[in-house]
Amino acid sequence: MEDSKSNEGPKVQVRFTTQQSKYAIADTPIMIPIQFKKSSLSQIINQILDLDTPVKFEFLIDGKFLKGSLKKYLDDNNLSSENQLLIEYIEAMQPPQSLPSYQHDDWISSVSISQHKNLILTGSYDKVARIWDMSGNCISNLLGHTAPIKTVSWIEKKDATYCLTGSNDNTVRIWEFNENSGNSTPVFECKGHEGTIEDIAITKTNDYFATASFDSNIKIWGMNSTLDMEEEEENDEVENKQKKRKLSSDIKIKNSMATLKGHTNGVNCVVFDKNNYTLYSGGNDHSLRFWNIEARSNTFTLNCEKVINSIDFSAQNNLLATGHSDKFIRIWDSRIKEGSSVKLRLTSHNKWVSSVKWSPKSPYMLVSGSYDSSVKFWDIRSSSSPLYTIKGGNELDDKVLCVDWVNDLVATGGSDTILRLHSTSGIDSTNSQ
Amino acid sequence: MTNPTIPGVLPREVHPEINPIYDSDTSDEETENTIGNVPLEWYDDFPHIGYDINGKKIMRPAKGDELDKFLAKMEDPDDWKTVEDEKTGKKIVLSKQELDMIRKIQGGDYADGYDPYEPYVDWYTSDVMVTPISAAPEPKSRFIPSKWEAKRIMKIVRAIRKGWIVPGKKKEEKPRFYALWDNNDEVEERPNHIPAPKLPLPENDMSYNPPAEYLPTEEEIEEWKKLDPEDRPKNYLPKKYSSLRAVPAYDKFIQERFERCLDLYLCPRVRKNKFQIDPESLIPKLPDPKDLQPFPSSLAITYKGHTGRVRSISVDPTGQWLASGSEDKTLRVWEVVTGRCLRIWKMEEPITNVSWNPNKMFSIISVVCGDIVKLINPLIASSEVQHNTDEFLKPHSEIEKSKHVEWVNPSTPEFNNGIRQVIKFEKNVTYLTWHRRGDYFATVSPDAASSAVLVHQITKRQTQSPFKKSKGLVQRVQFHPSKPFLFVATQNYVRIYNLVKQELIKKLQSGVKWISSMDIHPGGDNLIIGSYDKRLCWFDLDLSVKPYKTLRYHKYAIRNVCYHKKYPLFASCSDDGNINIFHGMVYNDMLQNPLIVPVKIIKAHEVTENLGVLNCEFHPIQPWIFTCGADTNIKLFS
Incomplete structure (x- = not known):
C-alpha cells in the first residue's frame, strides 16, 4: 500500500496479522502514519481485502486493544517510531x-x-x-x-x-x-x-x-x-x-x-x-x-x-x-x-x-x-x-x-x-x- | 702574672705594674693652679694665669714664636706627643699608655680596655651543693593541709556539684577574627532576658541631603501637617540641607527621650511564653480509616414500599431477611440481597418496634403497635425452623392472667396470617428487646410507672415485673449478651441489675440530658448510649461509671446506636439524616483501652419534618448497615 494516503509526518512500520482466516492478508510490512487511529487502520484493511461491504475491525497490539492513535500507543509505551509493530486485527464486535x-x-x-x-x-x-x-x-x-x-x-x-x-x-x-x-x-x-x-x-x-x-x-x-x-x-x-x-x-x-x-x-x-x-x-x-x-x-x-x-x-x-x-x-x-x-x-x-x-x-x-x-x-x-x-x-x-x-x-x-x-x-x- | 682560675670567680684584668717613683706623683706639685674650673680666657689680659697654693701669681710662661715652634718641631722628637696644659701653661709629654688610650678612644673602643665579650659565669647556679646551707628539719606547716586552700577547693567542688562548672568542658574558643559589624551579635544568655527590639534601618529620605525625588511637595507637606501626629505615616519631613554643618539641632530630642522613658516605664516586664509545639503533634495518632476496612461506605440497595415513616428495622439472625415496621401500620419482610418485599402484614396501629428473635432455631418477629405486642411466624424459614417455631408458639389452652398484661391467642384469620401470639398491655409500649436465647423478652412502656419494665417468658406465657418502684422515665432495656444482667436506661442513668440475685450492680452516670438509645457490646463489657442532646457516650464497665469517651459528631438528636456483632464497628444515626460509622476495637487485654476511630459519615436519608434516620442496625454477618428514615425508605450500605 504505497499509496496509503499522502499523509505528512512520521510513519511507523506495521505488520498486520489475524486469526480470522477469511480476513487474512499477506504478511508484509507497511509504513503507516503514526497519527492513524483504528478507523483509518480499518479502512486500510478494507482496501487491502477489497471487501464488498466495509467491515469494522478492532486492533490489538501486545494483546491490548488500540485506543486512540498509534502515536499515543508509542508514547505510552516509550517506543520510537523506528520499531516495527505487529498488529493483530479482528472483526469488531457489533453493538448488541x-x-x-x-x-x-x-x-x-x-x-x-x-x-x-x-x-x-x-x-x-x-x-x-x-x-x-x-x-x-x-x-x-x-x-x-x-x-x-x-x-x-x-x-x-x-x-x-x-x-x-x-x-x-x-x-x-x-x-x-x-x-x-x-x-x-x-x-x-x-x-x-x-x-x-x-x-x-x-x-x-x-x-x-x-x-x-x-x-x-x-x-x-x-x-x-x-x-x-x-x-x-x-x-x-x-x-x-x-x-x-x-x-x-x-x-x-x-x-x-x-x-x-x-x-x-x-x-x-x-x-x-x-x-x-x-x-x-x-x-x-x-x-x-x-x-x-x-x-x-x-x-x-x-x-x-x-x-x-x-x-x-x-x-x-x-x-x-x-x-x-x-x-x-x-x-x-x-x-x-x-x-x-x-x-x-x-x-x-x-x-x-x-x-x-x-x-x-x-x-x-x-x-x-x-x-x-x-x-x-x-x-x-x-x-x-x-x-x-x-x-x-x-x-x-x-x-x-x-x-x-x-x-x-x-x-x-x-x-x-x-x-x-x-x-x-x-x-x-x-x-x- | 698568670691568672689563677678559681672556679666561679671572674678572672681579673691584668694591668701593668706601676712603678712608684715621685716624678709621676702629682700630689706635692708646687705650682698647682688654684683658680678652679673657671674659663681661662678671663686671664687672657693678665700676665699671670692663676694663683698657686700660697696665693702667689703664676706667671704666664713665655710663648715662643712660629719660628721657635718650627725649630722645636724639627729638633724635638717628642714634639708630636707634646701638649700644652692650659691651666699651667706647661708642656706635657704624653706617655705611651696615654697615647694608647687616645688611640682606643679614637677607634671607638673602651678607653680602659674593658672586654665586653667575656665568658659568662653563672654565679647563682642551680646545682645543689653537696652540703646544704641549712639543715633545719622541715616545718610542720608543710605537712598540714592548708585551710585556705581547702576553702577554695570546696568552693570549686560546690560549683561543680551545682553544675556551674562543668569539669572537662572546653572553653569555647572565640574565633580570632570575627566580623566586627556582624548583625546577629550573640546576646548573652541571661535568664529572663528580653532582647530589645531592633530599630529599623534609616531610609533614604532620612538623609540630610536626600535625592530630590524623596523630598515632599508642598501639597504633601500640607497633607502631612493636617494629619494628627499619631496618624502620620512618618514622624518627620524629609529636608534638604546644603551641608551637614547646616543641619540644625534635632528639635524633637526631648520629646523623643520622654516618650522612650515612658515606654520603658509602661512596658510590661512579663515574658509571655509561647509553646513551641506543633499543633499536629497534640492530636492523638489514629490509624488511617483505609486500614480499618471493612466498614459500610456506599449505598447498595434501597428498600422501597413503605408509605409512612419507617420506625424500626430488624435483621433476622441468619442475615437473609429484614423486617421493618412503619407508621403506615404495615410490617414488611424483605429479602436482604435483592431488596424484594416478600410479605406485608397490616396492623391496627403505627408500628413502633419490630425485632427478630435472636435464636436461629426459631423464626419469630415481634411487632409492637400501640399497646399490643404480636409474635409473628413469617413463614419464610425452612420447614424445620417453621415447625420449631409453631411448636414453640403453640397456643396455650389456659393462660394465667397477669395483672400487667393479657396473653391472648390469635384468631383463626390471624393465625393463618402467621400471627401466633398477641399480648395486650395497659399502656403503650415503646421498645422491645429479646434475650439471646429467645425465650425471654423485655418491654418498655414508660407511662406505666412501676410496671414500666416487664420481662416476659414465652414458654410459660408469663410476665414479671422486676421492679417495684419506678426509678425514672425508662427509655431502653437490654439483656446482657452472656450474663443474667438487665440494663435499664432512664433519662440520665443506666442501671445494671443482676436478675438472679435481684440487686443493683452498677449505676452509670451518663452526663447527658436525655438518653435515647443504648447498645451493649457483644463482649458485654462495653456499652454505648446515644442521647437526644447529640452525644454518644462509650462506657467501659471495667473502667468507671463515667463515660470513657463522649463523642459529639451529630448536629441533631441521636436516634439510635448499635454495635456490630462480629466486626469491631458501631454506628449512630441522627435526625440530621446522617449515620456515623465508627471503628470500635475492644481488646481482650484488660490493660488496653478500647480504640475508637470515626471512619465514615454517610448521608443516608432525607430530613423530612425534622426527622432524619430513625433507626439503624448492622447486618449480623456482613459489614453492612441498614438504616430506615422518615423519608419512608430503608437503605443498605455496604
Whole structure:
C-alpha cells in the first residue's frame, strides 16, 4: 500500500496479522502514519481485502486493544517510531442488537437459554417458572413452588429435556419438558437443603447438577434415572412424606448424592469446571472454594474481601469471573494456586454486580449485570472500560438480577419485570486460539 | 702574672705594674693652679694665669714664636706627643699608655680596655651543693593541709556539684577574627532576658541631603501637617540641607527621650511564653480509616414500599431477611440481597418496634403497635425452623392472667396470617428487646410507672415485673449478651441489675440530658448510649461509671446506636439524616483501652419534618448497615 494516503509526518512500520482466516492478508510490512487511529487502520484493511461491504475491525497490539492513535500507543509505551509493530486485527464486535422483550408479572430472578432449542426459561418472584419461545409466546408455566423461584436451568439430554428450578422454599424441582405438546410435568422434587436455593450448576455431560444454598451447603444430585431413589428413603421423616404425597402424588422425592460442607455461611453461586469433577463456589463468607466432586472434598480456598454474588467459568481460557457485593468484577485464574490469584479487576459498575457470564464463543468476552440497572459487555483485553453498556432496567433503581449468554443471544432480567434479549454477533468463534 | 682560675670567680684584668717613683706623683706639685674650673680666657689680659697654693701669681710662661715652634718641631722628637696644659701653661709629654688610650678612644673602643665579650659565669647556679646551707628539719606547716586552700577547693567542688562548672568542658574558643559589624551579635544568655527590639534601618529620605525625588511637595507637606501626629505615616519631613554643618539641632530630642522613658516605664516586664509545639503533634495518632476496612461506605440497595415513616428495622439472625415496621401500620419482610418485599402484614396501629428473635432455631418477629405486642411466624424459614417455631408458639389452652398484661391467642384469620401470639398491655409500649436465647423478652412502656419494665417468658406465657418502684422515665432495656444482667436506661442513668440475685450492680452516670438509645457490646463489657442532646457516650464497665469517651459528631438528636456483632464497628444515626460509622476495637487485654476511630459519615436519608434516620442496625454477618428514615425508605450500605 504505497499509496496509503499522502499523509505528512512520521510513519511507523506495521505488520498486520489475524486469526480470522477469511480476513487474512499477506504478511508484509507497511509504513503507516503514526497519527492513524483504528478507523483509518480499518479502512486500510478494507482496501487491502477489497471487501464488498466495509467491515469494522478492532486492533490489538501486545494483546491490548488500540485506543486512540498509534502515536499515543508509542508514547505510552516509550517506543520510537523506528520499531516495527505487529498488529493483530479482528472483526469488531457489533453493538448488541436489541430484540423484543417479554413482560413478566413479577421480578425475574433467573434466566436460562436453551443450548439447542430456541427456548428461554425464566424464574420469577411470582413462584412461577416460564418457558418462552423466540416469538415471545409463553409456552409453558411451571407451577408448583411455594416460594419465589431464585434459579433456573436447562438440562438437555438426547432423549429428553428437563428444566430445573430452585426456590426460596428450599427445594429444587425437576420438570420434564415435552417439546411437542409444550407441556412440562414435574418429575422430581429435590429435598434436603435447609436454606433457600441460590444457584444451580450443571456438568457438561448433564449427569449431575449441584445446588448452592443459604444453609451453607452444596449438594450434588444425579440426573441419571438409575441413580435415583437411593436408599435414603427411610431417613425422610414420615410426616414430611405424607405431606408431600398429599400435595402431589406423582412427584417423586429425590435425595442428594453428596453434600459438600465447608462454607461457613450461605453459598451464593456454583459452577462446574469443564472436566466435570471440579466445582467452584462462592458465598457470603467471602471465600471462593474449589471442590473435587469425586473426593467430595474442598481442595482449595481463596479468600476475597467481599461477598461473591455470582461466578462463571470459561472453558476456553480456564478463568473464573466473579461478581461481588462491591462494584467490581474479579477475574481469577483457576490454575494459579499461589499468591494473589486475582488476575484482573473490572470496574465500571457503581453498584453490586449480581451476575456475570462468559461468552460462549470468545475467551475474552463476558457480560455482567448489576444493581445499577446496567448490563455491560467486557473484553478482558481492555479492562479499563467496558465495550458496551446496555440498559437493564427502566429506572436507575431497577436491579439486574440475572444474565445469560448462549450462542448469540444475551438475556437479562431484573426487578423491572421485563426479560430483555439482545443478539450479539461479530464475535467469531475463530477468535479463540 | 698568670691568672689563677678559681672556679666561679671572674678572672681579673691584668694591668701593668706601676712603678712608684715621685716624678709621676702629682700630689706635692708646687705650682698647682688654684683658680678652679673657671674659663681661662678671663686671664687672657693678665700676665699671670692663676694663683698657686700660697696665693702667689703664676706667671704666664713665655710663648715662643712660629719660628721657635718650627725649630722645636724639627729638633724635638717628642714634639708630636707634646701638649700644652692650659691651666699651667706647661708642656706635657704624653706617655705611651696615654697615647694608647687616645688611640682606643679614637677607634671607638673602651678607653680602659674593658672586654665586653667575656665568658659568662653563672654565679647563682642551680646545682645543689653537696652540703646544704641549712639543715633545719622541715616545718610542720608543710605537712598540714592548708585551710585556705581547702576553702577554695570546696568552693570549686560546690560549683561543680551545682553544675556551674562543668569539669572537662572546653572553653569555647572565640574565633580570632570575627566580623566586627556582624548583625546577629550573640546576646548573652541571661535568664529572663528580653532582647530589645531592633530599630529599623534609616531610609533614604532620612538623609540630610536626600535625592530630590524623596523630598515632599508642598501639597504633601500640607497633607502631612493636617494629619494628627499619631496618624502620620512618618514622624518627620524629609529636608534638604546644603551641608551637614547646616543641619540644625534635632528639635524633637526631648520629646523623643520622654516618650522612650515612658515606654520603658509602661512596658510590661512579663515574658509571655509561647509553646513551641506543633499543633499536629497534640492530636492523638489514629490509624488511617483505609486500614480499618471493612466498614459500610456506599449505598447498595434501597428498600422501597413503605408509605409512612419507617420506625424500626430488624435483621433476622441468619442475615437473609429484614423486617421493618412503619407508621403506615404495615410490617414488611424483605429479602436482604435483592431488596424484594416478600410479605406485608397490616396492623391496627403505627408500628413502633419490630425485632427478630435472636435464636436461629426459631423464626419469630415481634411487632409492637400501640399497646399490643404480636409474635409473628413469617413463614419464610425452612420447614424445620417453621415447625420449631409453631411448636414453640403453640397456643396455650389456659393462660394465667397477669395483672400487667393479657396473653391472648390469635384468631383463626390471624393465625393463618402467621400471627401466633398477641399480648395486650395497659399502656403503650415503646421498645422491645429479646434475650439471646429467645425465650425471654423485655418491654418498655414508660407511662406505666412501676410496671414500666416487664420481662416476659414465652414458654410459660408469663410476665414479671422486676421492679417495684419506678426509678425514672425508662427509655431502653437490654439483656446482657452472656450474663443474667438487665440494663435499664432512664433519662440520665443506666442501671445494671443482676436478675438472679435481684440487686443493683452498677449505676452509670451518663452526663447527658436525655438518653435515647443504648447498645451493649457483644463482649458485654462495653456499652454505648446515644442521647437526644447529640452525644454518644462509650462506657467501659471495667473502667468507671463515667463515660470513657463522649463523642459529639451529630448536629441533631441521636436516634439510635448499635454495635456490630462480629466486626469491631458501631454506628449512630441522627435526625440530621446522617449515620456515623465508627471503628470500635475492644481488646481482650484488660490493660488496653478500647480504640475508637470515626471512619465514615454517610448521608443516608432525607430530613423530612425534622426527622432524619430513625433507626439503624448492622447486618449480623456482613459489614453492612441498614438504616430506615422518615423519608419512608430503608437503605443498605455496604
